Amino acid sequence: MTEAAALPQPLAAWVESVVGAVRAVRDASHARADSAVWEVAGRSGRYFVKVAPRPISYTRETRAYREAVPRLGRGNAPVLKESSAELYAMILTAVDGDPLKSETLPSRRRTAHEQAGRLLRRLHDVYPTIRAQAEAAHAVEATVAGLDKHLGAARDHLSAAEAQLLRRLVDTLPALGPLPAGFLHGDFWERNLLWNGHFCVLIDFERSAPGPVVADFVKLATSVWPGHPELRAALLAGYGRPLSDVEERALVAFSAADAASALAYGPRHGDAFVTERGRRTVERLMREVG
Structure with missing residues (x-):
């Protein structure tokens, strides 16, 4: 992972307000211009921070995590820890694989x-x-x-x-x-x-x-x-x-x-x-x- 400074403001401040101090950040974005995903690590564990490319993407994904994903069963998908409609951002639990x-x-x-x-x-x-x-x-x-x-x-x-x-x-x-x-x-x-x-x-x-x-x-x-x-x-x-x-x-x-x-x-x-x-x-x- 790279230094936490790689997580831009004001996103970094919001993430730390939710999960505590972030010790390391890794850019986990896909190879396309509108992908913005980071893996963050801190005292409370590992998470993925995702900024949706468009408002509709944010709406769809947060709806899915709240209404549908829990039906998949524990461990079968990430869990939405927190979201910000202002930043179009989500904090998701890390999954292996x-x-x-x-x-x-x-x-x-x-x-x-x-x-x-x-x-x-x-x-x-x-x-x-x-x-x-x-x-x-x-x-x-x-x-x-x-x-x-x-x-x-x-x-x-x-x-x-x-x-x-x-x-x-x-x-x-x-x-x-x-x-x-x-x-x-x-x-x-x-x-x-x-x-x-x-x-x-x-x-x-x-x-x-x-x-x-x-x-x-x-x-x-x-x-x-x-x-x-x-x-x-x-x-x-x-x-x-x-x-x-x-x-x-x-x-x-x-x-x-x-x-x-x-x-x-x-x-x-x-x-x-x-x-x-x-x-x-x-x-x-x-x-x-x-």
Whole structure:
């Protein structure tokens, strides 16, 4: 860890008012401009301090930690110790583990994915279906409405045929009817699953909101599952049910929307991983359904 001076003011003063004197700080931000996360250590223990990039992110994440995360069970996610609406900041208890993508032993990776499936099911079941269903319908509308913006931003990275396919797939969403709804994580993939070799922990809830539960499978479906069907099977075993035929069709449509978003975001921000994920998804969709 580096010196505590690395924690900027007035954030440092607020953190010390909550946890006491901070002895060391480590920058734990992701490699993107709007990520602001620090690990802090002091007499009272270890915490992560996170400043949300936008007010809506702060609102979503604090809502998740207060209303949904406690349902995951002790030790399965960080605990919100304190938050500041003025600073858009949160102090979270530290949890052990490394991003799941670092696990290379196939049997342990399958175990981790099965545990992750159980955690996801608990999260999805937090809200009654009727309460979540209204916001799920809005999520579908927003996905369809936002496609033109993403396709426009990604036009240099898509052929006309590819853009047409993505549009055709996303346009099928409204006709699928009401989809099973629940409280979504919103960014569910191996980067936000910590694994210590025995237990899986779910982190980063800044995109959490009620919506169609199938949308939470998109990141894995576009990054991990194509090359590892055994991990899809393990996760759905932990989740406790397979996807329905309608959800499978919705997963394809949401994956198409995600590909357009990835190819709009990745090149603009120099994110090679996101760009590659979008490109691979487009190529797979062209082969399988084009």
